[in-house]
Amino acid sequence: MRLSRFPLHTTKETPADAEVVSHQLMLRAGYIRKLGAGLYTWLPIGLRVLHKIEAIIREEMNRAGAVEVLMPSVHPAELWQESGRWQQMGEEMLRFKDRHQNDFAYGPTHEEVICHHFRQDFRSYRQLPVNFYQIQTKFRDERRPRFGVMRAREFIMKDAYSFHMDREDLAREYENMRQTYARIFTRLGVDFRIVQADSGNIGGSQSEEFHILAGSGEDLLAVSDSGSYAANVEAAACLPPQTPRPAPTQALEKVATPGQRTCEQVAKFLNVPLTGKVKLLVVKGADGGLVALALRGDHQLNEIKAAKHPLVASPLTFAAPEEVQRVFGCEVGYLGPVRCPIPVIADHAAAAIADFVCGANENDHHLRGVNWGRDCREPQVADLRMIVEGDPSPDGVGRIKFYRGIEGGHIFQLGRKYSAAMHLSVLDDKGQAVVPEMGCYGIGVTRLAAAVIEQSHDAAGMIWPDAIAPFRVILCPIGMDKSETVRVAVETLYAELVAAGVDVLLDDRGQRPGVMFADADLIGIPHRIVIGDKGLAQQQYEYKHRRAGKPEMIPATTAAVLEK
Ligand code: ATP
Ligand code: MG
Ligand code: MG
Ligand code: MG
Numbered sequence: 001m002r003l004s005r006f007p008l009h010t011t012k013e014t015p016a017d018a019e020v021v022s023h024q025l026m027l028r029a030g031y032i033r034k035l036g037a038g039l040y041t042w043l044p045i046g047l048r049v050l051h052k053i054e055a056i057i058r059e060e061m062n063r064a065g066a067v068e069v070l071m072p073s074v075h076p077a078e079l080w081q082e083s084g085r086w087q088q089m090g091e092e093m094l095r096f097k098d099r100h101q102n103d104f105a106y107g108p109t110h111e112e113v114i115c116h117h118f119r120q121d122f123r124s125y126r127q128l129p130v131n132f133y134q135i136q137t138k139f140r141d142e143r144r145p146r147f148g149v150m151r152a153r154e155f156i157m158k159d160a161y162s163f164h165m166d167r168e169d170l171a172r173e174y175e176n177m178r179q180t181y182a183r184i185f186t187r188l189g190v191d192f193r194i195v196q197a198d199s200g201n202i203g204g205s206q207s208e209e210f211h212i213l214a215g216s217g218e219d220l221l222a223v224s225d226s227g228s229y230a231a232n233v234e235a236a237a238c239l240p241p242q243t244p245r246p247a248p249t250q251a252l253e254k255v256a257t258p259g260q261r262t263c264e265q266v267a268k269f270l271n272v273p274l275t276g277k278v279k280l281l282v283v284k285g286a287d288g289g290l291v292a293l294a295l296r297g298d299h300q301l302n303e304i305k306a307a308k309h310p311l312v313a314s315p316l317t318f319a320a321p322e323e324v325q326r327v328f329g330c331e332v333g334y335l336g337p338v339r340c341p342i343p344v345i346a347d348h349a350a351a352a353i354a355d356f357v358c359g360a361n362e363n364d365h366h367l368r369g370v371n372w373g374r375d376c377r378e379p380q381v382a383d384l385r386m387i388v389e390g391d392p393s394p395d396g397v398g399r400i401k402f403y404r405g406i407e408g409g410h411i412f413q414l415g416r417k418y419s420a421a422m423h424l425s426v427l428d429d430k431g432q433a434v435v436p437e438m439g440c441y442g443i444g445v446t447r448l449a450a451a452v453i454e455q456s457h458d459a460a461g462m463i464w465p466d467a468i469a470p471f472r473v474i475l476c477p478i479g480m481d482k483s484e485t486v487r488v489a490v491e492t493l494y495a496e497l498v499a500a501g502v503d504v505l506l507d508d509r510g511q512r513p514g515v516m517f518a519d520a521d522l523i524g525i526p527h528r529i530v531i532g533d534k535g536l537a538q539q540q541y542e543y544k545h546r547r548a549g550k551p552e553m554i555p556a557t558t559a560a561v562l563e564k
Contacts, residue, residue: 001471003507008045010519020216022453023148025462029523031449038145038153042446045523048470049449050156054135056187056467057158057443064180066131066160071113073137077103079112083421092140106139111414111440114161115422118436125165125428128436129173133160135445147216150406150450160441163419165428170437174206174413177441181210181409188448189465190455193403195221196231197410206413210443211405214454221403232405406451407444414438453524462524463546471505473497473561474525476516478532480508489556490531493541496558521546527564531556 009030018024026032031046042050058068077095080086086105094106107113114132122128135158145153160177164170178194185192190212197209209232211221223230416435418424425433449468456463466472475497477490490506497504505525507516513530520528528551530542536556543564544551554560 001505003505003509006044006505008519008523009043010522012518018148020147020150020450020454021457022150022216022450025453025457025522026148026450029461031523032149034148038142038151040149040152040154040446045470046449049464049468050446052468052470053188053445053448054156054158057135057184057445060180060184060187061133061158061160064131064176066133066162068134069114069117069132070134070136071107071110071117073107073139075105075107075113077105079116079422080105083112083115083418085112092142094139094141108138108140109157109440109442110134110136110159111161111418111438112422115418115424115438118163118419119422119424122163122424122426122436125426125434128426129162129164129169131160131162131173131177131439133158133441148450149446151218152446155447156445158443158445162439162441163424164437164439165426165434167415167437170413170415170439174411174439177411177439178208181411181441181443184443185210185212185408187467188452189467190408190452192408193221193223193230193405195223195405198232205415208411209405209407210409210411211403212408212448212451212455213403214406214451215404216454217404217406219405219407221405223403232407406447406454408448408451409441409443411441412439414440457524460518461522464524464526466526469503469526470523471503471525473502473504473527473529473564474520475504475506476513476520476528476530477506477508478513478530481510483533485536486531486533489536493529493531493558493561497561500558500562502562527561529561 007030011028011030013028014024015027018027026046027034029045030043031049032040032042035041061068077086080089080093089105089108093108096104096106098104122130135156137154138157138159139154142151142153145151149155162170162173162177164173182194193211193213195209195211197207209219211217211219211232213221219232221230221232415437417438419436419438424436426436428434452465452468453462456465464470475490475494477486480487480490490508494504494506507520509516511519517528524546526546528544528546530544530551532542535542535553538553539556540553541556541561542551543554543561545564554564
């Protein structure tokens with residue numbers, strides 16, 4: 001590609017409304033443009049990266065034996081009514097009517113649609129197992145679209161749905177997908193962790209997320225040194241399935257007064273209802289005294305009551321964590337931003353205090369022995385240590401480190417939740433009707449592009465791994481319009497690289513070297529070749545890898561470039 005023919009719009013200015021580095025760089029490098037809240041156009045250079053990510057995903061999904069389909073993004077309401085999710089989905093699902101006043105949704109996910117197609121064509125165990133995938137546009141009316149394509153409203157997902165005669169076969173395919181995802185993330189060149197996850201409104205039993213580690217990640221992950229435990233803290237309060245449940249009352253015993261042991265008992269003691277989604281938190285206060293907080297409501301701190309705390313005479317109702325902070329004079333942080341928040345109250349004086357109990361997300365499921373340092377809003381690995389309660393052996397789980405992560409993929413064993421609701425049925429080898437088991441597997445394609453940038457950039461711009469770079473090589477001729485030698489050399493090299501199938505970008509705009517280099521760095525091309533009269537006089541090109549500090553001279557041959 002010749003840059004003179006390729007629309008590239010770069011800028012030095014950091015856009016004011018972009019909070020995270022990937023969003024800033026994608027705007028500055030002309031990868032994306034905003035159309036509306038959570039709506040983005042992918043410009044030509046950005047789209048090249050997206051297509052390369054998609055190609056890797058396709059290759060690995062095909063290799064794993066999944067088969068590609070393409071389902072509509074507009075769904076008739078009836079399907080969602082059948083599964084019961086027309087009611088459950090809430091405002092995240094965009095709904096509208098057609099000219100005949102029929103209800104529709106713009107699909108946020110496709111379990112209902114794939115089930116509908118399955119029941120049209122599948123009758124026998126001989127047709128199973130099968131795993132369908134698609135790479136397709138979703139719309140979720142996110143409460144807070146932000147960070148550009150990272151949390152958009154319209155975005156591209158690779159979603160897959162598998163069907164099985166029994167649980168064992170579902171477990172086998174789940175493992176197959178788990179390995180496939182690990183291969184995909186490895187090929188994308190990202191540092192990632194696989195963690196236990198909360199299955200959200202998709203439902204089902206076993207579920208894991210693939211997180212790209214990044215300081216800007218919205219999720220907090222608890223990962224043990226030994227590797228035996230890794231969970232999104234949304235799910236962390238529920239012990240990993242293989243760990244025996246701890247004896248009831250064990251956790252709260254340490255801090256609650258005798259007799260106020262279980263969540264129910266503490267709730268009663270505090271005169272706070274413990275119904276449905278009530279969550280309890282018990283921590284030591286700034287002065288070492290006991291603070292007990294009850295959290296109610298689905299996601300937020302709707303109401304906080306404090307009792308028996310010397311700072312507070314009577315139970316209080318707060319609207320915001322800032323108020324807790326003000327009254328207690330301590331820091332309030334959240335472990336777990338969405339479904340099951342585990343608020344943590346820390347203060348500087350408390351840094352030395354060990355063995356906190358926090359986050360009773362479920363009755364008797366606490367994280368115990370939490371120590372933390374000064375900044376609990378952005379927990380640092382060194383500051384935080386956590387031991388999961390119920391650890392059967394002292395070293396089994398070991399120390400838990402916290403990481404911030406970007407959820408790039410999510411795999412689920414759904415069981416029969418959807419297949420039963422949608423009346424799927426196949427005959428087994430004895431002619432008996434069986435409701436198939438289902439798995440589903442998602443990857444945020446557009447989000448991944450941003451996540452890679454979060455992990456791979458420097459002050460000058462993006463740094464793409466070869467596998468998904470928009471172009472692998474950029475040629476920067478110096479004085480191409482003045483020097484016939486340079487022109488011939490660069491045109492020859494360009495033609496030979498194109499013939500060799502290399503994704504090469506020729507900067508033939510006639511710009512100064514400084515401008516060419518700044519753009520090449522900003523858009524993140526991994527390999528840069530500079531061709532100038534000085535080098536050519538020695539039969540040399542200047543070569544620089546995007547990560548290298550200094551350029552080096554290489555022989556002025558196409559073969560030498562191809563070696564890089
Ligand atoms: P999140 O917790 O970030 O809201 P999710 O759990 O709702 O994600 P899933 O239903 O698991 O998302 O969808 C599969 C994948 O789709 C996610 O792992 C993520 O990579 C991607 N994804 C989900 N929501 C968005 C969004 N608003 N913008 C971009 N990608 C998204
Ligand atoms: Mg979501
Ligand atoms: Mg999630
Ligand atoms: Mg998810």
